[in-house]
Amino acid sequence: MPNKATVRGVLMDATLAPVAAGKIVATLQGSDVFEGGVRVVTEQVEATTDAQGGWSLDLIVNGEGERAGTTWTVAGYSPYVAKLFEVRSLFLASALETTLGDLERTSAQNLKAAREGGAVRLIVAPDYDRYLALPEGQRRPNDLVLVRPQ
Template identity: 75%
Template structure:
């Protein structure tokens, strides 16, 4: 069973007012090698924003296969079902909680690190203990852990 990470964000309009009852849709697509066989990997997850525009999704960590050929796309829609944003090529490297903004900043580096095992991953954590609490098979010796409360 793949691990999951919670991705959080706040949906706001052009005036920076929170969008209540908006919709966030996350789509995972790609292929990867698990247990010696190529598998097509897909998933679609949705969430509705609360009165403060906040949302959270539990998404599969797509950095656990052998070739890292998958990525997430996250789209946000306002209460009138008009698309507000789209973030593509997002790569979840670990099962730790992360904001959408931080995920956008770290995805390119972590996708490249997944493809080239010698490169360091950039892992953001609320504290170092939460990183250390992850199972040993999810941590790498060359991880760069940034504590971001």
């Protein structure tokens, strides 16, 4: 079964006020085969924002698929179901917890690395030991690890 990574963020409106009771919807796009022959084709995961606009979702790690054939789309909605944002082609390279902002910044490079094999992946970790704690199959010799304390 594929591992999952926690993606978190804070939903705010244009006045920088937190959006409480909003919805965050993540949709898996594409299909891929994961360890043990498990084929994952579609998944939709939802979270409701808390009083401070905070949210978190546990999402399948795309980088564990054989073809790197899946990406995530994440959208945020107000309590009145008005779409506030949408981010496409998000690619989780590891099971490390990340923020939506870091995921947006690293997805294009990590998707390219997964498809080309030799390209460098950019992994954000709260400390280097957390990166080293990943199973060996999730680490690569050419990973570039950015340590960003939480």
